[in-house]
Amino acid sequence: MSKEGVEATGxxxxxxxxxxxxxxxxxxxxxxxxxxxxxRPGILGVGAxxxxxxxxxxxxxxxxxxxxxxxxxxxxxxxxDAPEVAKAVEYLEEILALLGIKAHITVRAPETAxxxxxxxxxxxxxxxxxxxxxxxxxxxxxxxxxALQHIINVVINRQFGSRVIVTVDVEGYKRRREExxxxxxxxxxxxxxxxxxxxxxxxMPPAERRxxxxxxxxxxxxxxxxxxxxxxxxxxxxxxxxGRRPPPPRPPR
Amino acid sequence: MKELVELVAxxxxxxxxxxxxTEERLGDQVILRxxxxxxxxxxxxxxxxxxxxxxxxxxxxxxARQGVRAALEIG
Numbered sequence: 001m002s003k004e005g006v007e008a009t010g011x012x013x014x015x016x017x018x019x020x021x022x023x024x025x026x027x028x029x030x031x032x033x034x035x036x037x038x039x040r041p042g043i044l045g046v047g048a049x050x051x052x053x054x055x056x057x058x059x060x061x062x063x064x065x066x067x068x069x070x071x072x073x074x075x076x077x078x079x080x081d082a083p084e085v086a087k088a089v090e091y092l093e094e095i096l097a098l099l100g101i102k103a104h105i106t107v108r109a110p111e112t113a114x115x116x117x118x119x120x121x122x123x124x125x126x127x128x129x130x131x132x133x134x135x136x137x138x139x140x141x142x143x144x145x146x147a148l149q150h151i152i153n154v155v156i157n158r159q160f161g162s163r164v165i166v167t168v169d170v171e172g173y174k175r176r177r178e179e180x181x182x183x184x185x186x187x188x189x190x191x192x193x194x195x196x197x198x199x200x201x202x203x204m205p206p207a208e209r210r211x212x213x214x215x216x217x218x219x220x221x222x223x224x225x226x227x228x229x230x231x232x233x234x235x236x237x238x239x240x241x242x243g244r245r246p247p248p249p250r251p252p253r
Numbered sequence: 254m255k256e257l258v259e260l261v262a263x264x265x266x267x268x269x270x271x272x273x274x275t276e277e278r279l280g281d282q283v284i285l286r287x288x289x290x291x292x293x294x295x296x297x298x299x300x301x302x303x304x305x306x307x308x309x310x311x312x313x314x315x316x317a318r319q320g321v322r323a324a325l326e327i328g
Binding site: 091094095098099100101136137139143144146147148150151154155158159230 | 311315
């Protein structure tokens with residue numbers, strides 16, 4: 001056991017938390033609970049996934065101030081008809097061709113947080129043709145998709161010298177992820193309300209943190225914030241205590 | 254794979270004419286070496302190595318499709 005706390009798994013979130021507490025010899029009031037994986041019940045045990053938590057003694061837990069991050073400053077939002085978007089499509093087509101992937105790209109306007117609404121100029125929707133499986137383009141937890149999108153944006157930023165960004169989605173992955181993140185956010189918010197204790201989610205990229213912030217923006221009983229830096233940055237859902245002004249709402253990001 | 258690295262590298266450097274990629278095969282292992290002008294190194298690597306890492310991730314896809322493993326050396 002390190003001073004960082006302990007990790008534990010269980011069939012349910014509660015079971016995992018209880019195990020960790022038993023190891024630490026502490027109560028829920030004395031710890032900060034970080035959900036690494038909320039787990040999945042599965043159907044008759046099929047597809048089940050264990051819940052995993054990291055439990056840190058409160059005295060060892062230090063929330064970092066919420067600094068606004070990095071790179072997305074100064075982004076210019078244009079429409080899907082912008083020349084930058086056309087260039088992005090061109091490059092994406094070339095990359096897909098070099099990868100030997102048969103796919104079709106559709107350009108549309110961003111509509112949701114996962115689409116990059118308010119920041120991104122267009123969504124480049126990539127769909128496999130002729131039964132091509134594009135799972136390889138998504139990668140583990142969307143990491144390959146993120147790399148692809150990053151490269152495309154670096155290219156158009158370099159070519160145009162402007163801060164226009166596009167969103168690349170493959171087989172609707174980001175939409176599905178958005179849906180499951182929203183559900184996770186609602187579920188954990190209920191838990192926070194029941195226990196009165198904050199819960200920290202696993203680290204997520206900025207676009208995914210924004211989805212969680214937005215999902216809970218209108219919930220009067222919880223408040224969200226982010227801690228950590230770079231790839232370790234994660235959302236924390238806390239009870240909003242009455243009688244004390246909550247911190248000003250964070251601009252969703 | 255060589256073409257992929259060239260395409261991306263040439264699109265983001267100031268001196269595309271100085272982009273040079275060589276490919277060496279050792280069984281199922283492919284080593285790609287990317288050379289760019291000295292003042293373009295930063296552009297290829299990116300902040301905290303993000304661009305180089307993203308390029309390596311894409312390369313992994315290309316390699317997997319060809320049933321090989323690829324490594325990218327820069328510089």
